[in-house]
Amino acid sequence: METIISGIQPSGIPTIGNYIGAMQHFVNLQDEYDCYFFIADLHSITVPQKKAELRKQILDLAALYLAVGLDPEKVKLFIQSEVPAHCEAAWMIQCATPIGELERMTQYKDKAQKQDTVNAGLLNYPTLMVSDIILYDAAKVPVGADQKQHLELTRNFVDRFNNKYAQKGQTLLVKPEPLIAKNGARIMSLQDPTKKMSKSDSNPKGFISMLDDADTIRKKIRSAVTDSEATIAYDPENRPAVANLLTIFSSVTGISIETLVATYEESGYGTFKNDLAEAIVDWITPIHERFHQLRESEELQEILTVGAIEANKKANKTLRRMKNALGLGRK
Ligand code: AQP
The missing domain is CATH 3.40.50.620 (HUPs)
Incomplete structure (x- = not known):
């Protein structure tokens, strides 16, 4: 081995x-x-x-x-x-x-x-x-x-x-x-999609920590920057903020980016962000449970x-x- x-x-x-x-x-x-x-x-x-x-x-x-x-x-x-x-x-x-x-x-x-x-x-x-x-x-x-x-x-x-x-x-x-890694995504800051998401970022709104509680996650996703386009599309070059949110969504749910785009194309940022936040919360909750059992x-x-x-x-x-x-x- x-x-x-x-x-x-x-x-x-x-x-x-x-x-x-x-x-x-x-x-x-x-x-x-x-x-x-x-x-x-x-x-x-x-x-x-x-x-x-x-x-x-x-x-x-x-x-x-x-x-x-x-x-x-x-x-x-x-x-x-x-x-x-x-x-x-x-x-x-x-x-x-x-x-x-x-x-x-x-x-x-x-x-x-x-x-x-x-x-x-x-x-x-x-x-x-x-x-x-x-x-x-x-x-x-x-x-x-x-x-x-x-x-x-x-x-x-x-x-x-x-x-x-x-x-x-x-x-x-x-x-x-x-x-x-085959799907080696680089996740960007929620406040500045040209900057990598970093745990030592002085602005906590830029990242979601693996120990953030559900409400904090919802707030951070709500305040994540997007752009002024009306539809949701995956275009990392021209629309990096939305592409970043789609990558996160896909990573925590296992749903492909194409399927996510097809689902949310016309739904507006409100619904998209709401569902993304809930997807992160659903995925992270059992991790938090295991974390707390182990930590002490x-x-x-x-x-x-x-x-x-x-x-x-x-x-x-x-x-x-x-x-x-x-x-x-x-x-
Ligand atoms: N934003 C990211 N997207 C994808 N992968 C990332 N990694 C870090 N940030 C992202 C990967 O995580 C591993 C461990 O990183 P590290 O803690 O050793 O150092 P780092 O890359 O400097 O991570 P941070 O979060 O940005 O830490 P600080 O803020 O302290 O500098 C690496 O495999 C890295 O690729």
């Missing part, structure tokens, strides 16, 4: 964008692959976080992973900072990565623009991502379009490291392939403890190979 790895940052409560673009695919992949999924708390501190909120969001994300359908019997679920190998390997990777390669990363450029002071961690973020991937010998990494550049960096690093240090016939590091449970703690043990076991093996390749420490 091939291995896959992916993580989500606890930099807020996951949005339905995180669900549609990442979590739902993780659930579909768990039967076919040896899966490692993690809570990327080390990545989240590249920008300032509040201590108490971060601690809460780590457990919220863990419970949400399970509430949306990840099965702890099938996947290893762990908290990144509980596996020290991630930072150790990241240091070795940084020492073999030209700064120019990191400065070219578009996500770095975007995030750096929004900070008064740019920390070294923000620049080095992709090297921690390289570490996340290589430590688990991941053959495939589920990535959205925005992460392709980071995966390319990983593939380049693996080539460089293997060429320089692998002994004849040795698989030192595994070179990962991207796993692009001993079971959640046990799942994370077992996940950390398994992840440490696997990651430490790769770390040892890397240290031996570089001649660090003692044999």
